[in-house]
Amino acid sequence: MNHHRNWKLGKWGRWGAALLIPLLALILLVFTGVLDGKDGEDQGDHISASVELSADGLGLTGEGELAAGEEQNQDFIQRFFNPELSNGQLQIRYFHLEAEEKSGDAILIHAPNGETMLIDAGIKEVGPKVAEYLQQLGLTHLDYAVATHPHHDHIGGYTTLLRTLEIKQFLTVNVPHTTETYKSVVALLEERQIPVTYLEEGDLLQLGEEVTIEVLNPPKGTGPSTLPAELSTSTINNHSLVMRLTYEDQSILFTGDIYKEREYDLVERLGPKLQADVLDAPHHGDKTSSSKSFITAVQPKYVIMSANLFQSKAVYDRYRKQDIDVFITGIDGHLLITWGQTPTVLKR
Ligand SMILES: [Zn+2]
Numbered sequence: 001m002n003h004h005r006n007w008k009l010g011k012w013g014r015w016g017a018a019l020l021i022p023l024l025a026l027i028l029l030v031f032t033g034v035l036d037g038k039d040g041e042d043q044g045d046h047i048s049a050s051v052e053l054s055a056d057g058l059g060l061t062g063e064g065e066l067a068a069g070e071e072q073n074q075d076f077i078q079r080f081f082n083p084e085l086s087n088g089q090l091q092i093r094y095f096h097l098e099a100e101e102k103s104g105d106a107i108l109i110h111a112p113n114g115e116t117m118l119i120d121a122g123i124k125e126v127g128p129k130v131a132e133y134l135q136q137l138g139l140t141h142l143d144y145a146v147a148t149h150p151h152h153d154h155i156g157g158y159t160t161l162l163r164t165l166e167i168k169q170f171l172t173v174n175v176p177h178t179t180e181t182y183k184s185v186v187a188l189l190e191e192r193q194i195p196v197t198y199l200e201e202g203d204l205l206q207l208g209e210e211v212t213i214e215v216l217n218p219p220k221g222t223g224p225s226t227l228p229a230e231l232s233t234s235t236i237n238n239h240s241l242v243m244r245l246t247y248e249d250q251s252i253l254f255t256g257d258i259y260k261e262r263e264y265d266l267v268e269r270l271g272p273k274l275q276a277d278v279l280d281a282p283h284h285g286d287k288t289s290s291s292k293s294f295i296t297a298v299q300p301k302y303v304i305m306s307a308n309l310f311q312s313k314a315v316y317d318r319y320r321k322q323d324i325d326v327f328i329t330g331i332d333g334h335l336l337i338t339w340g341q342t343p344t345v346l347k348r
Contacts, residue, residue: 076347080334083138088112090211090247094306094327094335095133097126104153105284105306105329106130107254108137109245113208117144119243119254121157124181130157131164141166144205145194147185148256149240150177151233155185162188171205174198174223175231175239198223199241210247216266216274217242217258237283238262244276247339251275253298255282255289263294274298278337281305281319285328287312290319300324304335 080093091110097103104122111117116139121130134142145167147155159181161167170189176182189196199205200222203215218239228235240256253276258266263282266274274297282289285305295318303319305311308330319326327335332347 076336077334080336081133081136090339092252092337093137094304094329094337095122095130096329096333096335097122097129097308099123099125099308102153102284103308104151104156106133106157107280107306108134109207109211111207111211112247113210115143115207116141117146117207118142118161119146120148120154121145121161123153124156124159127157127160131160134161134165139165141168143168143207145170146241147172148254149173149236150175150179150182150185151236151257152179152181154256156181159184159188162192162194167192167194170194170196171199171241172196173218173239173241174200175218175227175236176224177231177236205243211245212247213243213245215241215243216270217256217262234259234288237288242266244274250277250339252278252280252337253300254280257283257289259283259288260291260294263289263291267293267297271297276300278302278304279324281315281326283311285311285315287315290315292318295319295322295324302327302337304337305329 090112093108093110095106095108097106099122101123103126105120106122106126107119109117109119118134121127142161142165145158145161147158147170150172162185199215200218201216201220205213205215207213218241222239227239237257238259238261240258240262241254242256242258242262243254245252245254253274259282274294276298277300279295279298279300279302281303282294284307285303301324303324303326305316305326305328307328310316310328310330316326316328327347329335335347
């Protein structure tokens with residue numbers, strides 16, 4: 001499928017696209033250089049689209065982007081925010097989080113049995129927006145709120161959500177952080193008496209009978225006693241939760257912000273067990289990640305880069321060279337992945 005050929009870039013025409021991509025890449029190079037040293041760095045990008053998976057395989061469909069215009073866009077938005085849609089089917093929503101800086105990611109899983117899991121909540125500034133989106137979807141509680149790691153572009157939004165929603169369980173890694181955002185989240189979890197569970201390799205989560213989530217990272221036993229006293233950005237990122245979700249015979253691999261070194265480690269330990277139909281590009285599609293050997297082991301049909309700012313043309317090309325469809329929230333908007341009779345990914 002070639003839908004991303006058109007992308008939203010169609011609006012700009014071929015010349016615009018030709019100029020825009022190098023320009024974006026340049027801006028990102030500058031920004032990542034500046035931001036990477038900070039507490040959370042990377043608030044990656046965002047994609048908005050919907051994917052439906054079926055026995056025949058996965059498919060991605062555009063939300064209408066260029067040619068479609070307003071009407072198609074409206075249709076997609078209606079579908080994206082229609083809570084009824086999730087009845088009886090697994091649905092995964094990638095929220096496009098707009099912000100001046102990197103806004104992080106927020107991914108909502110709606111299991112066929114009605115259980116909900118939010119993976120990350122973006123930066124603090126987008127928290128109210130995520131809360132609004134969840135409200136639009138008719139959600140008054142989350143069964144599971146997940147923080148893949150304690151960087152602000154993943155936990156920041158929880159400073160809002162922990163106040164506005166009933167959260168039944170908070171799942172994260174046993175990796176502490178020193179930032180004010182982290183302290184706020186920990187304080188809110190205590191104040192609201194929300195049970196916190198640390199996940200590690202080998203843990204299994206079940207959303208009803210049909211959805212299984214296997215935790216592949218961080219390594220068993222990860223905790224303050226196994227970590228250096230001073231945690232670098234890369235150490236924290238490499239201890240991100242990596243989770244492989246399976247539903248019927250389809251799968252999606254969530255990777256947090258792991259870097260190449262952790263990818264190599266996973267490939268060595270798990271090899272073909274990493275295979276997934278959809279890959280959540282590690283570290284928002286940044287050049288720190290998405291090594292060739294990792295892509296080869298996962299063999300995804302679709303890749304989603306959750307990033308409001310496009311991270312790396314080289315990484316994008318690496319996936320495209322293997323004929324893998326790439327969706328980027330910052331370009332494609334909200335993304336909806338549905339596992340139905342036929343697999344389809346939808347975007348605006
Ligand atoms: Zn991140």
